[in-house]
Amino acid sequence: MRGHGHGRRFRKMGKWTVSRQAILDVFAKKSGHLTADDVYMCIRKNSPGMGIATVYRNLEFLREQGLLSKYNFGEGSAHYELNDDEREHHHHLICKSCGKVIDYSEFVDRELKLIKDTEKELSKKHKFDIESHELCFYGKCSSCAGR
Numbered sequence: 001m002r003g004h005g006h007g008r009r010f011r012k013m014g015k016w017t018v019s020r021q022a023i024l025d026v027f028a029k030k031s032g033h034l035t036a037d038d039v040y041m042c043i044r045k046n047s048p049g050m051g052i053a054t055v056y057r058n059l060e061f062l063r064e065q066g067l068l069s070k071y072n073f074g075e076g077s078a079h080y081e082l083n084d085d086e087r088e089h090h091h092h093l094i095c096k097s098c099g100k101v102i103d104y105s106e107f108v109d110r111e112l113k114l115i116k117d118t119e120k121e122l123s124k125k126h127k128f129d130i131e132s133h134e135l136c137f138y139g140k141c142s143s144c145a146g147r
Ligand SMILES: [Zn+2]
Pocket: 003, 004, 089, 090, 091, 115, 133, 135
């Protein structure tokens, strides 16, 4: 159930550079959410010539191309995540204490209905063609809440 029924649309890719491919390889290998620093640390081993500024630039480029999603989880640095067609659409639970990110794609029935209804009404009200959404819930994870 990708995007609860709405497809993803990718813009046509421009010219590929080695560095962009290297970044995508990192995301393919390490599934999950990565900060620019995480990506930089991984890339440094294989492409020692690439600087952090290049990593930042390419992450933004890949986001603009629709290949990555960017999330600002609380006060920490932005996380990027691969928009993988094979990966299920998911929502996020984010712990504000430890920064832990929980992906879930087993949606509560009411959640699915709520999102469907909300999208329907919003697109009607604002005459807006909704293609996707990102959903994050903030709070405390079980280990932080138990402290
Ligand atoms: Zn959703």
